[in-house]
Amino acid sequence: MSAPRLSAAPVDRHAAVGLARGNDPTEQGARARRFASSGPAAWMLTALSLLAGVAAWAIASRLLDLPLFPSPLQILRALAEMLGNGVLVADIAVSVRRIAIGFVLGCAVGIPLGLAMGLFPLVRAFCDPIVQFLRFVPPIAWLIPAIMWFGIGEVSKIAIIFYMTVFLVLLNTMSGVAAIPRNQIRSAENYGVTGWQLFAWIVFPATVSYSVAGARIAMGNSFAAVVGAELIAADAGLGYRIVDSGQWMAMDQMFAAMLVLGALGIAADRIARLVTARWLRRYVRESEHGA
Amino acid sequence: MGPEATRAPDGAARAGNIGVRHVTFAFGGAPAVLEDLSFDVASGEFFVLLGPSGCGKSTVMNLIAGFEHPTKGSVIAGGRNVDVAGRDRVVIFQDSDSLYGWLTVRDNVAFPLRVLGVTARERDERAVAALKLVGLQGHEGKYPAELSGGMKQRTQLARALVLDSPILLMDEPFAALDAQTRSILQDELVQISVAMRRTVLFITHDIGEAILLGDRVGIMRAGPASSIKETIPIELPRPRRRGSVEFGALYERIHQSISEEVQRALRREDSLLK
């Protein structure tokens, strides 16, 4: 779980395109392009790499022969078992629920607040010192106070996600408001668009891409946040499953849970990208490659 | 301040002629950008390639520079077939993003010499000399981010001159500048290229610029499958005045030729749509 980032992926679009298309005119770049142009070769290499990784893992676990170092097969077996008896599904549901509630609430609060605050430059200036300070405090640092205030139940964990989401979305939305080209506002005023109309037709659409960027980062961080909270103080959820397996030294179960976590994280990111591409395309001007 | 101060030590071929012979160029399966395009540039000549937007002028330059290879036909420079980019043909780009932001102006200009392994002292001397030639003396210590557009293009020019390459390839170098700076740089470019007897292939879409700078102007057809429509010699004595009667006559003639091309292209698009 990273400290809140104010800007999205640090990739500039040029670099992302360069990576995708291979715009290197040197001899090395030519070699790279030749390699890539044989599509099947790339797929084969990926497959080989994954195979090699799994094989290395299997061999290592065989050599070390500790119950603490499970082989890929053992992990898969544990995964199947935990999925079968519903344990893992319950954990996933609990964690996802916490993330969903915290995230949705966070966006619901963060976006309007960010818009409101962004429209008053004095408010922004006022908030700046505390923001510059708080952004370096990792959300999980607030877990202990949250537990002391809200108890060890759902609220404390959702509160962490909520806080982090509000923080990110608020800040990004605020900088979105600040980034609206002045000429857009001026020409709107020229046409007699003021007040609520100005807000709804000009200001809000312009900030959508910033809010979305903030939301995507928040979503990405949410998994780490919820796992962190569940590791420390929970009795259900993926994080709890991981730490509980550790206490029983059931490493195969632990890794099964971690596998699910990683897969969920990737899936969430893909879904976010899909949603953005599908419905928010006209608001989000560029497609970013996440880093 | 003569050519001696910036002579390349590796004795690059002094012949600076360019030959484009029946070149066809297409990206993969796409329709050809250029088709059966041919023209020649004599050594020491200032040749301007003029054409409407999208006609493939930059592609021609990329082929001569060696960044791309023709699908059919050949490109010759300095009497040899063009295969890869080389020191005998230096490119000046429209966007000054080819300058290196982490190097000072002087180090940017000295960069080609660093590649050659020239000693630091000689590098500095030659870089400073080249900068003086383009009027940037006193700015050696600045970084590209601190320069105006015109100064950045001058830096590119100095960098291109420092190797004493016989051929300069310039891809709309002044297009992004304001009119005053453009006008000043045009005049200076003419002086430099004439004094140093370089072959220049200059690409532009600005007719006035073409007439001002070029010994000959090659007018390209509108794309795709573009080729050279006609070549017009500019026989005005230098220094040329933009307002003279002969200038205006040439302008009319070239403008007419290009307009025909644009009309033809529009009609062709219409017929394709039908």
Added chain:
Amino acid sequence: MRTGLAQQRRIGAAGYGLSVVVILALWQYGSSQAIIPLLFPSPIRTCRVAMRLLNEGRLAIDVVASLRRIAFGFMIGSSAGIVLGVLMGSFRPVRIVFDPYVQFFRALPALAWIPAAMVWLGTGEESKIALLIYTTVFVVALNTMIGVAGVHTNQLRAALCFGCSDWQAFYMVKAPATVPFMVTGMRLAMGNCFSTIVAAELLAPKDGVGYLIFSARTWMQTEYAFVGIVILGLLGLIIDRAFMLVMRRALRRFLPR
């Protein structure tokens, strides 16, 4: 004009100071209204506790412990990340081979590895530093890779015109152009390190800022948590600013504007 700018800066600084004062005042007021003052300490109480911990030497121990771990993990992780990123960005086969792993491990937060690390490496320094290395490597590698691959085409073309060999193109053009991306990656990694170390120290409480926060619950002294949080904020701020200062000094010309 100059006096105008200086004046503006003075007003800016004054405004900054004013807002800090107001925020502290709000905090003080808010804490005094808290239902159970135990749970929401005022800035004054927090300060007092901080002073006590400082005098006891406890604070120094915790801060140094955390910083030491972060320093090791961050430096090892960044070096490895830069090397990996350069290789991945330069050679397509390398990228294809490592890409699935980098993507997956990037999605799997270091926190998820904490229990595994503790089982394998114990609850001492090694496990914590290993976690910090993990959380640093992939972020730095990914950003570096994108930097290497994203060098402006015209910069490379110009280099080719001047007769650069592949190796020269790499160390004279690609490497310098990648520096800002490396720096961005490292800044992100540092943020990751902070959250990872706090979580690790919460789970294996022995010493460190995370332990300090943890002890708030043990001793029912919320001040400890607040002190820890304030320390984290300050440390993060100082380290980030110091980092950027050093970077700008040493590598100013590599960083955009």
